[in-house]
Amino acid sequence: MRLRNIPEAQGIVDESRFVVHQPETMKGQWKTKPDRPLIIEIGMGKGRFIIENAQAHPEADYIGIERYPSVLFRACLRMEGIPYSTPADKMEMEEHPELFEEFTAPQNLRFLSADARNLPDFFEKGEVDGIYLNFSDPWPKARHAKRRLTSREFLSLYEKILTNGGFLEFKTDNRGLFDFSVEEIRETPTWELTAVTYDLHHDAELCRGNIMTEYERKFSKLGNKICKLSARLVDAGA
Numbered sequence: 001m002r003l004r005n006i007p008e009a010q011g012i013v014d015e016s017r018f019v020v021h022q023p024e025t026m027k028g029q030w031k032t033k034p035d036r037p038l039i040i041e042i043g044m045g046k047g048r049f050i051i052e053n054a055q056a057h058p059e060a061d062y063i064g065i066e067r068y069p070s071v072l073f074r075a076c077l078r079m080e081g082i083p084y085s086t087p088a089d090k091m092e093m094e095e096h097p098e099l100f101e102e103f104t105a106p107q108n109l110r111f112l113s114a115d116a117r118n119l120p121d122f123f124e125k126g127e128v129d130g131i132y133l134n135f136s137d138p139w140p141k142a143r144h145a146k147r148r149l150t151s152r153e154f155l156s157l158y159e160k161i162l163t164n165g166g167f168l169e170f171k172t173d174n175r176g177l178f179d180f181s182v183e184e185i186r187e188t189p190t191w192e193l194t195a196v197t198y199d200l201h202h203d204a205e206l207c208r209g210n211i212m213t214e215y216e217r218k219f220s221k222l223g224n225k226i227c228k229l230s231a232r233l234v235d236a237g238a
Contacts, residue, residue, distance in 0.1 A: 016073075026122065030063065032108070038060070041131075042065050044075065051075070062109045065119075079105040173216075190233060199226070
């Protein structure tokens with residue numbers, strides 16, 4: 001993935017009150033109440049999906065995780081109600097003004113600037129109730145398959161933080177990555193596929209309540225079909 005260097009991004013992330021800067025100190029203490037679900041999104045991008053989820057479900061706690069400050073800073077500004085004025089942002093504001101009107105930051109959402117490989121350092125076993133993966137980097141070369149967030153290596157890592165019965169949801173327009181992901185889950189005995197669609201926006205049941213990401217809006221507008229799978233952890237072991 002090639003990212004633009006945005007000099008002010010790191011400072012915005014460092015100063016944001018919505019970013020937890022020492023997440024290892026929160027291990028086992030993320031839930032604001034013991035009975036509240038804790039849901040995370042890995043690779044949250046600009047944050048639209050996780051922000052809208054947190055707004056729609058105040059009964060749960062949400063954590064958005066983004067490795068790159070040059071991406072995460074936009075979500076930080078969004079939570080502060082400050083638009084970042086690039087031509088692309090201005091176009092988005094013109095196309096979707098409802099996303100920028102009378103915005104109140106949800107209080108059940110926090111961000112981490114972190115690598116997903118370190119998740120067990122931040123969360124206790126069984127502390128997380130659900131994981132969202134949206135339009136993850138496909139890492140198309142075969143030698144990079146282990147880096148894909150739906151590889152069995154990452155599935156094993158998620159088992160270290162998810163509760164038994166916890167869910168995983170994945171959306172992408174990349175059919176190759178999606179087929180790989182379905183196969184990885186089917187071949188992993190601790191996971192069970194609960195739903196699969198190759199055309200989410202024409203699947204009335206699975207599209208019910210769907211919240212679109214930035215990439216989902218972009219790619220579906222181009223005519224790309226959106227694939228989605230849901231799975232659950234059936235046996236996390238001892």
